[in-house]
Amino acid sequence: MNSVIVMTQTSNYSQDGLSIVHKPLIKIEPLSFNLDLLKLNYDWILFSSKNAVKYFYPYLQQTSYRYIAVIGKKTKAYCEDQGIAVDFCPNDYSQEGFLADFQASAHAKILVPSSQAAQPLLVDTLRDRGLNVTKIDLYKPSAWSSHVTDIDQLLAQHKVGAITFASSSAVNAFFNRSLPETTKAFSNIYAIGQQTLSTIQQYGVEAKVADEQTLDGLIEKVKESWM
Numbered sequence: 054m055n056s057v058i059v060m061t062q063t064s065n066y067s068q069d070g071l072s073i074v075h076k077p078l079i080k081i082e083p084l085s086f087n088l089d090l091l092k093l094n095y096d097w098i099l100f101s102s103k104n105a106v107k108y109f110y111p112y113l114q115q116t117s118y119r120y121i122a123v124i125g126k127k128t129k130a131y132c133e134d135q136g137i138a139v140d141f142c143p144n145d146y147s148q149e150g151f152l153a154d155f156q157a158s159a160h161a162k163i164l165v166p167s168s169q170a171a172q173p174l175l176v177d178t179l180r181d182r183g184l185n186v187t188k189i190d191l192y193k194p195s196a197w198s199s200h201v202t203d204i205d206q207l208l209a210q211h212k213v214g215a216i217t218f219a220s221s222s223a224v225n226a227f228f229n230r231s232l233p234e235t236t237k238a239f240s241n242i243y244a245i246g247q248q249t250l251s252t253i254q255q256y257g258v259e260a261k262v263a264d265e266q267t268l269d270g271l272i273e274k275v276k277e278s279w280m
């Protein structure tokens with residue numbers, strides 16, 4: 054099969070026997086924030102992505118906390134690679150899975166360093182439970198326009214068999230514009246999880262969703278549905 058799988062997340066991914074073209078749709082821009090927030094005492098620090106760990110790591114030693122919670126197998130693995138002990142990671146790697154399993158004492162103080170563009174579900178739900186949540190906007194995503202154009206060209210040349218999306222930010226970078234006809238007509242699209250799927254559907258587009266919210270799970274869904 055000559056068609057390629059276009060993957061749009063920031064991290065590289067490969068699998069033997071598959072022709073994968075990596076076209077990240079998002080660039081990451083670090084943001085400044087109020088450093089006084091690091092002087093508070095937290096019960097939990099919650100990392101929902103590898104990027105959150107990466108960009109908060111320089112501040113971790115300055116922060117007083119008791120426990121670390123993470124969402125996602127890759128996030129947990131990255132923490133462990135950096136020598137950060139993880140106290141809680143749900144078996145279901147989605148935000149919904151985290152919210153279903155996470156338990157904290159009443160009025161616990163939770164620090165959530167994350168993207169400025171992060172979906173509000175996580176923080177809002179924790180606050181609704183009476184937890185004291187502080188969110189730090191660590192970085193913001195911006196569209197990688199040349200890669201968007203590259204994907205359009207591959208689609209126009211009928212070289213693409215599937216496109217995968219691993220975040221709402223990547224979805225917005227791709228669909229929030231006037232689409233070329235060949236791009237608009239392409240329908241073999243895959244989402245890593247329900248939140249990413251929901252964002253895709255906001256553009257009137259349908260997608261298949263991975264059974265496990267990991268890049269491996271995403272590729273397994275592509276293989277199961279397309280190959």
